[in-house]
Amino acid sequence: MVLAVLIVSYFFTRFSFVLTRYKKSIFTLFAFVLMAFLASNLTYSWSFANFNNRLVSVFDKVPLARPLRMNTILQKYGLVDREAIDTRRVNLSEGGLMNYPLNPLNCSPDKDYNILFLFVDTLRYDMFTEEVMPNTWKFAQENVRFNNHYSNGNNTRHGIFSLFTGLPGKYWTSSLTTGTPGVLISALQKRNYEIGIFTGAPLNMPEFHKSIFSTVRDLKVYPRGNSSVESDAFAVEDFEKWQSRLKPDSRFFSFIFLDSVHGYQFPPGEKYEVFKPYWKSINHMELNNSFDPAPYLARYKNAVRYTDDLIQKVLDYLNDKNLLNNTIVVISSDHGDEFNDNKLNFWGHGGNFTDAQIKVPLVIHWPGKKSANVEYVTSHLDLVPTLLPEVLGCSNPTQDYSVGTSIWKEAGRRDWVYSTGWSRDAFVEPHRIVLINAAGALEFLDKTYRPTKDRTIPPYLSEVLKENSRYVK
Structure with missing residues (x-):
């Protein structure tokens, strides 16, 4: 013990001597590093908000770099025009960072399946039970269930981006600043699919309207409704109206993205007050490591039950219109949600990469495929390299447009998942x-x-x- 004290005293004395002798130089170096950090990040923030691709590209070429963004602050103080940002379309002829796909897509007629993505924001994997989601659970028993499926992001931005691109979230900024759409959208447009996007939340936060959906015509950026409950119901209604107006021989792709679970919202009344007692008034300031998560989780489950009914409404529509025999239906989520599962005071999502935050359900209805339980590890990266060759007839090597692999292929599959977060x-x-x-x-x-x-x-x-x-x- 005495020896340890003497050693610490010695090094402290030496450090103090060096600090005194070179105090001015150390202070100058520190000030230089700090100013360089602030200057580079402020430059990036301004460039990112104003779509200055030349400056943004400098940062995007650094693997895994995440410089500062301040869109909200810049908008708050009037330094950036929010409406101008929301309505601006990037001129693709200006070029940009993305070299994606590596070669032009070569897609020829193949199977004439419609494709429907039914996604629930913030739906964690263990909600997929007969008790919580009885309708979807019943549907899943007749189709293919993937029991070890992961999102490639612990937030909406990166999770949905990877779904539509087959790329890691690292490419999000490049896609946004150049207006590069998801390759799935490009392949669908190449095959002349009708495309309908229906969401319960705006498409400008995250900015999907200027990235993965940048080439979708008549895209509705803002949903109808005054709450997530209303907006979700309108999203389903708008999908049905849109699909019913298509020509009989049309092929369609639709993305329905429901938001009520993300907001812990459900209609008032006994029908959806299934799990009790539930937290009547959410106050995030009360959340801490000793907070009982049960009432909070009960409220979340009630919102899931409401969403389960909306999913059933869509499935009933497809069945009534005899569309299930030629429509691929994918049911999943962008990420999970945590209720302090591991007693480390993590709540919600975007905070870590445990199963509670990134493991999500996945059910695929694929005409002609028998029901099955799949146990090997899969992720959102695997949807694009499944659909492009097997449905849209794209003959390019998978490496031209994705880092994933066909979701049906077990041999040679990775047993790990790459997932992206904010920092x-x-x-x-x-x-x-x-x-x-x-x-x-x-x-x-x-x-x-x-x-x-x-x-x-x-x-x-x-x-x-x-x-x-x-x-x-």
């Missing part, structure tokens, strides 16, 4: 989570988000870094 990314392995921050530093955690003794460097790290730069110029 960190994660490699979610079967028994641990490897975090990587913007500086490239690794952190090793177990599945409960606590430090693990297994600090083995992932052998696939170099492969992921290559994938994160493959589709930029």
Whole structure:
């Protein structure tokens, strides 16, 4: 003990001497680094808000970099015109960062299936039970259930982006600043599909209207309704009206994105007050590590039950119109939601990469395929490389447009998932989570988000870094 004190005293004395001797130089260096950090991030923030691709591109070429954005603050103080940003269309002829797909899509007629994505914002994997979602559960028993499916983001932006592009969330900024659409949308348009997007939340936050849906005509950015409950009901109603007006020989793709679960909202009355007692008035300031999550979770489940009825309404419509025999239906979510599952005071989503926040249900109705339970690991990255070759007849190698693989293929599949967050990314392995921050530093955690003794460097790290730069110029 005495020896330890002497050693600490020695190094403290030496450090004090060096600090005194080189105080001015150290202060100058620190000030320079701080000013450079502030200047670069403020420059990026301004450029990002104003779609200055040349400046933004400097940052986007740095793997896993996440510089500061201040759209909300710039709009608040009138430094950026929000309406101008919302309505601006990027001129694709200006070029940009994205080199995606690597080669033009070569798609020829194949199977004439319609495609419907039925997605629920913030639906965690363990809500998919007969008790909570009886309608969807019954439908799933007759179709293909993927029991180890993950979103490639712990937030809406990156989760939905990966779904429509087959790319990691790293490419989000490049897609947004260049107006590059998701390759799924491009392939559908190449095959002359009718495209209908119906959501319970605006498409400008995140800015899907200027990224993955940038080439969709007559896109409705703002939903109808004064609440998520109303907007979701209108989204389903608008889908039915839109589909019923299509020509009989039309092929269609539709994305219905329901928001009530994200807002913990459901219609008043006994019908949806299934789980009791539930938290009547949400106050996030009350959430802490000792807060009982049961009433909060009960309210969440009631919102899920309402959404389950909306899903059934869509399925009933398809059945009544005899569309199920030629329509692929994909039911899933953008990410999960946490109720302090691991007692680390995490609530909601966007905070970590545990199963509570990124593991989601996935059910696929594919005409001609028998019902099954799939246990191998899959992710949203796998939808695009399944649909493009098998439905839309695209003959390009998968590497031209995606880092995923066909969702039906088990052999050679990765047993880990790459997921993107706001300030960190994660490699979610079967028994641990490897975090990587913007500086490239690794952190090793177990599945409960606590430090693990297994600090083995992932052998696939170099492969992921290559994938994160493959589709930029």
